Amino acid sequence: MRKLICLFIAVSFALSPAIGARATENDPSHPLFSDASGWTSARSGGRVSVAVARKPWLRAGIDYWNSLAGWNLFVFGDDPQITAHVDQQCRYCALVTDPYAQWSQPFVRCNVSVARDGRDEVTIAHELGHCLGLEHQRSGVMRPQPGGAIPPRYRAFDQKLLVTAGYSSVEAT
Ligand SMILES: [Zn+2]
Numbered sequence: 001m002r003k004l005i006c007l008f009i010a011v012s013f014a015l016s017p018a019i020g021a022r023a024t025e026n027d028p029s030h031p032l033f034s035d036a037s038g039w040t041s042a043r044s045g046g047r048v049s050v051a052v053a054r055k056p057w058l059r060a061g062i063d064y065w066n067s068l069a070g071w072n073l074f075v076f077g078d079d080p081q082i083t084a085h086v087d088q089q090c091r092y093c094a095l096v097t098d099p100y101a102q103w104s105q106p107f108v109r110c111n112v113s114v115a116r117d118g119r120d121e122v123t124i125a126h127e128l129g130h131c132l133g134l135e136h137q138r139s140g141v142m143r144p145q146p147g148g149a150i151p152p153r154y155r156a157f158d159q160k161l162l163v164t165a166g167y168s169s170v171e172a173t
Pocket residue numbers: 005006007008012126130136144
């Protein structure tokens with residue numbers, strides 16, 4: 001069963017009540033869907049980069065998360081773990097694909113669906129954040145919100161999320 005999570009929280013709840021009901025949503029001390037979510041090889045000192053489809057428009061989100069992580073958390077790759085196909089059923093979404101299609105399991109493949117008219121910094125970074133296993137928050141790019149440029153004030157909060165999730169050990173800049 002495919003589970004979708006979308007930029008706008010109402011859509012996310014409608015499509016995936018199990019995710020919407022999670023107690024850890026909006027809790028920056030537990031930013032991941034579960035302790036197993038995301039890329040264990042990139043977390044907790046592993047520092048294995050996550051390969052992303054070679055789509056130039058993804059660069060804004062890749063650069064944001066990499067600059068906060070302090071290392072190349074995301075890299076473009078020919079066999080991407082994060083794909084970027086637009087899903088007409090959910091045009092601003094992330095979804096875990098093979099093999100479990102479960103946000104609570106280690107990710108093997110994740111897709112970001114961002115239609116051409118919504119490829120702004122916030123939306124791209126938000127959906128890539130879901131593909132790190134990050135849940136919605138009340139601040140930063142993981143807050144469900146209209147897209148646009150990423151406000152500089154988001155950086156410290158989002159960097160703490162990466163540290164708490166185990167993707168980074170750097171202090172806030
Ligand atoms: Zn979302």
